[in-house]
Amino acid sequence: MNMQQSETQNIAKIEQVLISRKEVQRLTTLSQATIYVQMAKGNFPQSISIGERRVAWLLSEVQEWCDQKIKNARSV
Structure with a gap:
């Protein structure tokens, strides 16, 4: 495996990181x-159900939402 393939796989893993509601609240201030x-x-x-009474969010999706909010605020 070359360096580029390894880097691509690491990025894919980062995009699949699950975060808790508390972490979502911390990142978004909502x-x-x-x-x-x-x-x-x-x-x-x-959210994604990860257990009987537990949900999580994809970090990448929450970050995209935050990025879009910032972009919208800056373009006004």
């Missing part, structure tokens, strides 16, 4: 209620 309301409206990444 409350728990706002996260779920925005998910229901289709304005926030959907």
